[in-house]
Amino acid sequence: MLAISASLAAAILAFLPSASAQSAVWGQCGGQGWTGPLTCVAGSTCTFSNTFYSQCLPDGTVTTTTSVVGAALPTGTSTAKSNTVAKSLGGKLYFGSATDNPELTDTTYKAKLGDNTLFGQITPGNSMKWDATEPQQGVFTFTNGDVIANLSKTNGQLLRGHNCVWYNQLPSWVSSGGFSAAQLTSILQNHTMNVVKHYAGQELHIDAADEDAWDVVNEPFNDDGTVRQFVFSEALNLSYVTTALVAARAADPKAKLYINEYNIDSAGAKSTSMMNLVSSLKAAGTPIDGIGIQGHLIVGQVPSKAALIANYQAFTALGVEIAITELDIRMTLPETPALRAQQQADYTTVISACKAVAGCVGVTIWDYTDKYSWIPGVFSGQGAALPWDDNLAIKPAYDGIIAGFTN
Ligand code: G3I
Numbered sequence: 001m002l003a004i005s006a007s008l009a010a011a012i013l014a015f016l017p018s019a020s021a022q023s024a025v026w027g028q029c030g031g032q033g034w035t036g037p038l039t040c041v042a043g044s045t046c047t048f049s050n051t052f053y054s055q056c057l058p059d060g061t062v063t064t065t066t067s068v069v070g071a072a073l074p075t076g077t078s079t080a081k082s083n084t085v086a087k088s089l090g091g092k093l094y095f096g097s098a099t100d101n102p103e104l105t106d107t108t109y110k111a112k113l114g115d116n117t118l119f120g121q122i123t124p125g126n127s128m129k130w131d132a133t134e135p136q137q138g139v140f141t142f143t144n145g146d147v148i149a150n151l152s153k154t155n156g157q158l159l160r161g162h163n164c165v166w167y168n169q170l171p172s173w174v175s176s177g178g179f180s181a182a183q184l185t186s187i188l189q190n191h192t193m194n195v196v197k198h199y200a201g202q203e204l205h206i207d208a209a210d211e212d213a214w215d216v217v218n219e220p221f222n223d224d225g226t227v228r229q230f231v232f233s234e235a236l237n238l239s240y241v242t243t244a245l246v247a248a249r250a251a252d253p254k255a256k257l258y259i260n261e262y263n264i265d266s267a268g269a270k271s272t273s274m275m276n277l278v279s280s281l282k283a284a285g286t287p288i289d290g291i292g293i294q295g296h297l298i299v300g301q302v303p304s305k306a307a308l309i310a311n312y313q314a315f316t317a318l319g320v321e322i323a324i325t326e327l328d329i330r331m332t333l334p335e336t337p338a339l340r341a342q343q344q345a346d347y348t349t350v351i352s353a354c355k356a357v358a359g360c361v362g363v364t365i366w367d368y369t370d371k372y373s374w375i376p377g378v379f380s381g382q383g384a385a386l387p388w389d390d391n392l393a394i395k396p397a398y399d400g401i402i403a404g405f406t407n
Helices: 006-015 082-088 100-105 109-111 141-153 181-200 231-236 241-253 271-283 305-316 339-357 396-406
Strands: 028-030 044-050 053-056 093-097 121-124 158-165 213-218 256-261 291-294 296-298 322-331 359-365
Touching: 006 158, 028 339, 044 109, 044 339, 053 271, 053 339, 082 093, 093 158, 100 109, 121 141, 121 359, 141 158, 141 181, 158 241, 181 213, 181 231, 181 241, 213 241, 231 359, 241 256, 241 271, 256 271, 256 322, 271 305, 291 296, 291 305, 305 322, 322 339, 339 359, 339 396
Parallel strands: 093 121, 093 359, 121 158, 158 213, 213 256, 256 291, 291 322, 296 322, 322 359
Antiparallel strands: 028 053, 044 053
16 A cells, blocks of 8 residues: 555545445446446346346356356457547547556557557656656756656657646655745746756657647645645645746747646536636736646546536636546446446547547546556555556457547
């Protein structure tokens, strides 16, 4: 289990699914479009029937020549390529993935990540964050971030910088330094300028759309829409957001500058706060180009396509683009055919909502394989959130992504 701070724990709690009922014996427990329970009462087992229907069969009635659930896990079948389809049929700029330095020693993983028909964009999961890039005041280290920036160049992929300022993974010299508001402003300017400028020289601006981007500000709000309290907001309220955006624009006038947040997929207090912030930034002439919707979602609990579209449109109506920046759709383990089928439908819902909104420029999954997902280390007993399994084989979720971009 990873060590987590109290503030991170609070954020994690916000992700946890509420306890949901279980289906009765003979009841439905999965299938495309099914929004009810995905597990069965004790004494029965959720058994895959077809893509549209799974049922709680009493234990003992399930054919046991082999382990039915285990043996019947459906796999992905699509031969279409996710980035190719995102661009050609989805009308998007890319389909991408996060990655991280430790897993790049896995050559099979790295080869697939480098296939730009699958992934047209990559985001470093950790190596451009503050603790990685300025671990001591004024001492900048770009080694790991450069590895990923260079990968994007070698592979002809867009690069998403992540991130300049976040309450988490912030070194203690910043958070506990006892600095004044003026000093913190200067520290934030200096950090953002140095990091964004370093990668401005290394980015590959592939096409006229020039869509390399930075998550300049990460997770500024609590789930109830109030301003998340940490060293910068405590001293400066939301003016730290302006400070970071202005510095980032000066450092790289070409990059799209984003504010990135989770639990803003559909309407709610947090989405409203994000809209109010972006409106006020636009009104003040502060550089802001996009809202990043992280999209850490739960199988069977994804908002409807209509609700997603309405919220995406409310964001783009402010005059900014949006991107789905960290998509994954997790489940309570073990995987079952029903959960895989529901996850396939859930991926289609999110991707097709992005397709339906012109200002949604692309979709990034938060790594592509369950082998390297952050979920099991943080949400005990949960996982299998990504479209490629532990063996790097596609799951039905992949077919769901292709369907979302295609239909
Ligand atoms: O670098 C240390 C290493 O020295 C140490 O040996 C090791 C032991 O656990 O920990 C390493 O740090 C870990 C770090 O990832 C780098 O691997 C941290 O423990 C671990 O907590 C950290 O997790 C990252 C997490 O952000 C931190 O909150 C995940 O990999 C990363 O995927 C995740 O990404 C965030 C986005 O940035 C923002 N949105 C949510 C998303 C998921 O939490």
